[in-house]
Amino acid sequence: MLIYLTKRLGLSAAVIGLVVLVLFSLLHLIPGDPATIALGPRATPEAIARYAAKMHLDEPVWMQFLIYVGNALTGDLGVDVFSDRPVTQIINERIGFTLALVCTGMGWAVILGIPLGCLAAVKPNSVLDRVTGVLSVGTIAVPSFLVSIWALLIFAVQLRWLPAIGAGEPGDMHDQALHLILPAFAIGLAWVGYLARMVRASMLEVMGETYIRSARAFGLTPRKVVFGYALRVAILPTITLIGMGFGGLISSTVFAEIIFARPGIGKLIFDAVMARNFPIVQGAVLVATALYIIVVLLSDLLIAWFDPRVRETL
Amino acid sequence: MEKPNLSRRGFLASSVAVGAVAMTSGWPTRSHAEMGKVLRLRIDGDNNVLDPGYMVGGTEIEAQKQCLPFLAEYVREGGTFTWRPTHYVTKLEQRDPTHIDFELVEGLKWSNGYGTLKASDVKFSYERMKESDWSGYFDAMDHVEVTGELTGTIVLNKPFAPFLMVTLCHGPGAIVCEQAVKDAGGKFTNDFPAVCGPYTYSATPGQRVVFELNPEWTGPEPGFERVEANVITEVKASELAFDAGELDCTELGSDTLARYINDMPEDTAVTTAGELQYMWMGMNTEHPKLQDIRVRQALQHAVDVDSILQGAYSGTTSKSHGIICPGLLGQRHETGYSYDPAKARALLDEAGASGLELTLRTLNNQERMLTAQIIQANLAAVGVTLKVLPLDSGPFWEMGQESKGDMWKDLELWIMRFGTTPDPYEATQWFVSDQVGVWNWERWTSEEFDRLYNEGIAETDTAKREAIYIRMQEIMEETGAYVWINHEPESYAHTADITINAAPSGELNYRRFAKA
Numbered sequence: 001m002l003i004y005l006t007k008r009l010g011l012s013a014a015v016i017g018l019v020v021l022v023l024f025s026l027l028h029l030i031p032g033d034p035a036t037i038a039l040g041p042r043a044t045p046e047a048i049a050r051y052a053a054k055m056h057l058d059e060p061v062w063m064q065f066l067i068y069v070g071n072a073l074t075g076d077l078g079v080d081v082f083s084d085r086p087v088t089q090i091i092n093e094r095i096g097f098t099l100a101l102v103c104t105g106m107g108w109a110v111i112l113g114i115p116l117g118c119l120a121a122v123k124p125n126s127v128l129d130r131v132t133g134v135l136s137v138g139t140i141a142v143p144s145f146l147v148s149i150w151a152l153l154i155f156a157v158q159l160r161w162l163p164a165i166g167a168g169e170p171g172d173m174h175d176q177a178l179h180l181i182l183p184a185f186a187i188g189l190a191w192v193g194y195l196a197r198m199v200r201a202s203m204l205e206v207m208g209e210t211y212i213r214s215a216r217a218f219g220l221t222p223r224k225v226v227f228g229y230a231l232r233v234a235i236l237p238t239i240t241l242i243g244m245g246f247g248g249l250i251s252s253t254v255f256a257e258i259i260f261a262r263p264g265i266g267k268l269i270f271d272a273v274m275a276r277n278f279p280i281v282q283g284a285v286l287v288a289t290a291l292y293i294i295v296v297l298l299s300d301l302l303i304a305w306f307d308p309r310v311r312e313t314l
Numbered sequence: 315m316e317k318p319n320l321s322r323r324g325f326l327a328s329s330v331a332v333g334a335v336a337m338t339s340g341w342p343t344r345s346h347a348e349m350g351k352v353l354r355l356r357i358d359g360d361n362n363v364l365d366p367g368y369m370v371g372g373t374e375i376e377a378q379k380q381c382l383p384f385l386a387e388y389v390r391e392g393g394t395f396t397w398r399p400t401h402y403v404t405k406l407e408q409r410d411p412t413h414i415d416f417e418l419v420e421g422l423k424w425s426n427g428y429g430t431l432k433a434s435d436v437k438f439s440y441e442r443m444k445e446s447d448w449s450g451y452f453d454a455m456d457h458v459e460v461t462g463e464l465t466g467t468i469v470l471n472k473p474f475a476p477f478l479m480v481t482l483c484h485g486p487g488a489i490v491c492e493q494a495v496k497d498a499g500g501k502f503t504n505d506f507p508a509v510c511g512p513y514t515y516s517a518t519p520g521q522r523v524v525f526e527l528n529p530e531w532t533g534p535e536p537g538f539e540r541v542e543a544n545v546i547t548e549v550k551a552s553e554l555a556f557d558a559g560e561l562d563c564t565e566l567g568s569d570t571l572a573r574y575i576n577d578m579p580e581d582t583a584v585t586t587a588g589e590l591q592y593m594w595m596g597m598n599t600e601h602p603k604l605q606d607i608r609v610r611q612a613l614q615h616a617v618d619v620d621s622i623l624q625g626a627y628s629g630t631t632s633k634s635h636g637i638i639c640p641g642l643l644g645q646r647h648e649t650g651y652s653y654d655p656a657k658a659r660a661l662l663d664e665a666g667a668s669g670l671e672l673t674l675r676t677l678n679n680q681e682r683m684l685t686a687q688i689i690q691a692n693l694a695a696v697g698v699t700l701k702v703l704p705l706d707s708g709p710f711w712e713m714g715q716e717s718k719g720d721m722w723k724d725l726e727l728w729i730m731r732f733g734t735t736p737d738p739y740e741a742t743q744w745f746v747s748d749q750v751g752v753w754n755w756e757r758w759t760s761e762e763f764d765r766l767y768n769e770g771i772a773e774t775d776t777a778k779r780e781a782i783y784i785r786m787q788e789i790m791e792e793t794g795a796y797v798w799i800n801h802e803p804e805s806y807a808h809t810a811d812i813t814i815n816a817a818p819s820g821e822l823n824y825r826r827f828a829k830a
Contacts, residue, residue, distance in 0.1 A: 036712065047447045082370055083362035083503050093519050156558040164558035165551065166544055170518055261546040261555065263520030271359060271547050276708075 004304055004311040012293045019289045020072060023282045024065050051081065055279070068282075077283035082275070087283035091265065095287065097167055098264035101256065102249045104184035106242065109191035114238070116192070117199025118226055121207060121234075132200070136193035145255035148186035152259060155182055165261040183256040191245055198241050202234035209233075236303055243299025247292035353538040353812070353827060354561050356552040357545055360519050365495075365502045366439070366488040367446030373543075375485035375821045380525050380541070381509035383431055383489040385416055386482040388736060388817050395588070395641045395736040395818050397478050401533050402431065402489075411473035411774060418464040423530045424491045424508040431489070431510050433458075433466035438492035440468065451486040473772040475779065476737035484735060484817075512536040512825050521545055525824060537812075537828040556807055563808035563822070568681065571805050572628030583810045588818030589632055589640045589801035592741065593731040595674070595689060597795045598714075600757045601726050603672060610794030612661035613727075614651040616696045617689055617797045626684035627800060634798035636787035637732075637741040641818060643776065644738040644783025649798060650791050658696040671699045675713060676729040678704035685729055685799065700727075714755030722751060729799075730755070736818040738783040739771050745790060756795035763789045 035048045035057060051057075055078075056064050071078065077087040116136075120129040156164035168176035206212065207230055215225045254266030261267075265288050272280035304310045357373040364374055366382075383402040388395055399406035405417040422431040437458035444452045454474035459467045470477060481487050494508035495501070506515055512533065513525035525541040544560075546552040549567045556564040557579070566574065566584070574584055595617065597604050604610055623631055635646040662668065674689060676682045686702040693700045705713070712718035714725055734741045744753035746764050751757065763786055770782040790796055804820030815826035 036708070036718075080362065083360075085362075085504070090519065097520075152554055152558075156560075157554060160558060164560050165546060165555040167521060170521070258548055259551055259554075261544065261548075261551050263545070267547065268520065274547070275359070 001304065001311060005301065008297055008300060012297050015293055016286075016290055019286060020069060021065075023285055024068055026278075026282070028061060054079070054081075072286065077286065078279035080280055081277045087279050090268070090280065091284055091287050094263050094265055094268050094284075097262060098250065098253055098257070098266060100180065101183055101187065101253050101262065101264060102246060104180050105186075105188035105249055105252075106191060106245055107188075108184060109188040109195055109245075110242065113192040113195025114199050114231075114235075117196040118203060118231060120196065120200040121203030122222070122226060124204060129200075132196055136196045139189045139193035140197075142190065144187050144190060144252045145259065147189050148183065148256050148259040151182045151186050167262045179260075179262070183253075183260045183262060186259075187249055187252045187256050191249070194241065194245070195238060198238050199231075199234060202237055203230055206230045206234045236306060239299050239302055239306075243296045246295040250288050250292060351539050353541045353563070353824060355541065355543045355822065355824070356555070356561055356564050357523060357543040358547055358549075358565075360545060361504060361517060361523060363503050364506055364515075366486055366490065367443055367448055368501060369448075369485060371485060372821065375488075375817075376543075376823070377506075377515060377523065377525075378485055378488040379511075379821065379823045380513040380825055381506050381511045381515050381528075383418075383422070383435075383510050384482065384487050385436070385489070386478050386487065387823075388479075388483050390641070390818075393641055394643070395479070397483050406478075408478070408774075409467070411475075411772070412470040414468040414470070414477070416466055416468070419533070420464060421532060422510055423532070424494065424510045425514065425528065425530055426494065426508045428491045428494045428508045431491075432463055433460045435492050436460075436466055436468075436489055438495070439489045442495075443486055448486045451481045451484070455481075473774070475771060475774050476735075476739045479737045480735045480740060484819075485821075513541065536825040538824070541824045543824075553807070562812060563806055563814055563827075565820070566805045566807050568627050568630045568802070570807075571630045571803075574807060575630070581810045582807055585806050585808065585814050585816070587804040587806065587816030587820050588736070589803045590642075590736065590819050591731055591733050591802040592634055592637045592639055593685075593729065593799040593802070594634065594637075595797040595799060596728050596730050596756050598722070598725045598727075598755065598757060599793060599795050601724075603667075603670065603726060606665045606667065607794045608661045608665035609667050609670070611651065612658040612665070612667070612696065613693070613698070614658075614794060614797050615654045615661065616658035616698070617692050618653045619797070619799055620653070621692070622685050622688050623800055625688050626681050627802070630805075631800040631802050634800050636798055637734075637745075637790065638738045638783055638787060639734060639741070639801050642736060642738050643780050644787070646784055646787055650788070655692075655696050662696060662698070668697060669699075670697070671701070672726045673701045673703055673724075674727040674729065675703045675705055675710065675725070677707060677710050682729050682731075689729075714751070714753075716751035722755065722757075725755060728755070731802075733819065738779070739767075742767055742770065742783065742786050756793065758793045758795060760789050760793075 035051045035055070056067055059067070068078075075088055077091070079086055080090060116132050120132040123129055152164055155162045162182050163179050166179055168179035212225060212230055215229050220228070250265070253264055254270055256262065257264040257267035258270055265284050269281060269284045269288070272278075272284065357376065359373065361374045361377050363369045364377055366378060369375070384400050385403055385406050386397045387400045389398045390396075402419055402422060403416050404419055405415060407415050409415050416433075416436065418431055418433060418436070420430075423429070424431065437460050440452060440455060440458050443449060444455065454470050454472055454477055456469045456471040459469055461467060468477075491508040491510065498507040504517060504519075509515060509528060512528055512531050512535065514528050515523065515525060517523045522545060523543040525543070527536075527539050544555070546555065549565055552561065552564040553566065553570050555561045571584065574582070578584070595613075597610050597613065599605065599610070619633060623629060623633060632640050635649045638644040638646065662670065672693070674686055676686045683702075683704060686704075690700040690702055713721045713728070716722055732741065732744065743749070745756075746754070746767050747759040750759060766782050766786050770779055770786070773779045773782060804816065806814055806816065806822075808814050811830050813828050813830050815823045817823065
């Protein structure tokens with residue numbers, strides 16, 4: 001397990017290094033002068049000079065890269081072009097909102113999707129299985145931004161049951177929870193379908209195994225057989241999917257955060273791209289990527305812990 | 315397999331109970347704010363730098379208008395924008411072309427114990443602007459002379475008629491507290507070191523800015539006790555929030571404006587702040603394909619601007635006849651050319667330019683792309699093949715600038731939009747001779763235009779100024795290098811029970827909002 005852990009950590013570090021390289025190159029690959037792009041066409045020469053000095057644009061590119069990597073390793077992701085505030089501080093202010101949204105979105109998808117998949121697998125080809133199948137494919141097919149818009153139009157604009165914008169009054173948990181319902185519903189809906197389909201397929205495979213037949217022969221209750229034996233094995237690929245899902249949801253939140261005007265990493269990146277605020281773009285994408293890699297790493301380690309055969313595959 | 319023991323009747327009863335509890339306790343129906351108490355608005359991003367000298371502009375100016383003193387403010391008289399003294403001054407007079415006298419109201423307090431507003435604050439504020447990122451607004455100012463604790467004179471280094479409108483009414487004209495700024499290290503970013511206005515300021519980054527009544531304010535009371543400005547980047551999201559009753563006022567996009575004009579929702583009104591954007595199709599007069607003025611004139615006659623206004627802007631924008639926008643001195647009401655494809659074909663034949671192929675460069679947003687496609691169809695109808703090249707803002711804003719490379723040599727046609735302040739001088743400054751290769755991408759020069767530009771700045775007689783700016787636009791049009799397109803409005807939807815106030819360039823002034 002230790003060797004596997006070391007290899008996986010090394011791989012993750014390499015991926016993050018590659019991401020840093022790509023992000024850094026972005027600034028120099030985009031056509032146009034980085035200072036003019038960032039500050040706008042009518043920025044004064046003084047402002048351009050100040051920006052160039054702050055971003056080390058007067059240094060050779062390789063030196064700029066080393067400075068960036070060196071700073072990033074110490075947690076210094078630079079400063080906001082406009083406000084001079086540290087990028088790390090700005091990200092810290094927003095990341096909680098994104099994590100809350102992703103966890104709630106994936107949370108309700110797991111709570112609904114896994115039992116639905118189990119039920120569909122227990123009674124294959126039944127009405128329940130067919131209805132679940134149609135609903136799953138339907139929810140997977142509808143993009144989350146469309147769900148966001150429709151949910152907002154129905155529940156906020158027409159019915160006025162739920163708030164349309166923002167993250168709620170700071171310090172008011174009830175208000176913040178209300179503001180979380182629609183965006184979490186929008187980003188999690190497709191994952192109900194994904195998880196239900198994945199669990200159903202895995203369960204059908206496992207339910208045909210001899211140890212399940214043996215469990216039934218011993219007279220265990222169907223609930224015990226399904227949840228106590230079959231699901232424990234069938235859940236392994238689903239854990240990988242959930243891990244990947246967190247990464248997918250971090251990108252899905254971009255739409256939800258923009259449509260519902262919620263603060264978060266996705267909206268931060270979007271706003272920074274629109275304002276050509278590259279230190280924020282680089283910092284926020286790096287953090288989002290690192291989050292994704294950490295979650296995938298954790299899910300891989302969990303599987304390796306459950307199933308020792310996986311440790312030999314790397 | 316065990317059967318679930320939840321009966322149908324039980325399920326229905328439980329659902330009704332859960333629904334009833336949710337509806338009565340936790341899920342309130344959204345409604346408009348209590349009148350006179352809270353005003354809910356949108357800002358399109360965080361206020362990163364509130365310091366007038368180093369701000370980006372836009373919503374930062376909105377915040378300054380609520381919390382900092384100004385000597386002058388915009389006012390609309392009939393269809394024209396002009397200025398008037400604010401309630402921070404008892405006197406603001408232009409004594410002669412280079413001296414503006416002011417007298418501050420006595421006893422207006424800065425917050426955080428910084429004492430009262432003094433003439434020395436005005437001197438400090440305006441003289442530091444000459445060294446700031448916004449120094450261009452103070453080029454014409456020499457210094458501020460303090461003549462008493464509350465009185466002083468702004469001394470200009472040359473006659474500059476637009477100073478009151480362009481500088482004092484706009485964001486750079488904000489006055490800061492000398493001692494508070496010095497204590498803050500000479501600059502400030504996302505909070506005011508001291509305020510002197512009806513509201514205090516607090517911001518939650520990424521979420522909202524809250525303006526609350528300033529307990530130390532002794533000037534006129536604003537119409538609302540609290541203003542919540544929610545950070546909503548996308549105008550579409552803001553429009554939906556307004557539809558959901560969560561905002562009392564929002565900016566409108568052109569398509570929604572068209573929808574509202576055709577079918578105004580109940581209890582809603584629309585107010586247009588100003589139309590200080592001017593858009594045109596430009597032509598490079600030095601490009602070999604466009605050097606013949608007859609070719610350029612043919613293109614002027616070939617483009618159907620009315621189709622663009624309907625097709626790309628749903629009829630929500632004013633037709634342009636020059637660079638001076640509606641409501642400003644010198645606005646033209648007709649052009650010297652008209653849509654006439656037959657004349658365009660004749661001019662092209664006369665110039666021997668049959669089979670002409672041109673490239674039109676534009677920013678890659680929806681309205682510009684639609685505009686470009688309509689122009690493409692118009693030119694095809696007169697035998698000109700047009701290739702449309704959409705560009706991101708980086709390369710777009712550099713393509714005509716000589717300092718950024720040789721791209722300007724290949725530049726043929728482009729769609730350009732500039733914004734301006736409520737005085738005609740600013741729009742004309744980009745087309746004088748020394749702007750060739752900077753912002754005059756059409757690359758023509760005119761001694762008469764340059765002379766009129768200087769005369770327009772110094773002239774204080776309204777009628778004479780108007781004649782100057784009309785003539786300057788005629789000169790531009792006579793080069794054949796311009797097809798005037800439109801002036802996009804800054805329009806706001808708001809609940810019918812409030813009246814709103816916005817600067818001509820669109821910045822809202824919450825302190826001047828009122829119950830209808």
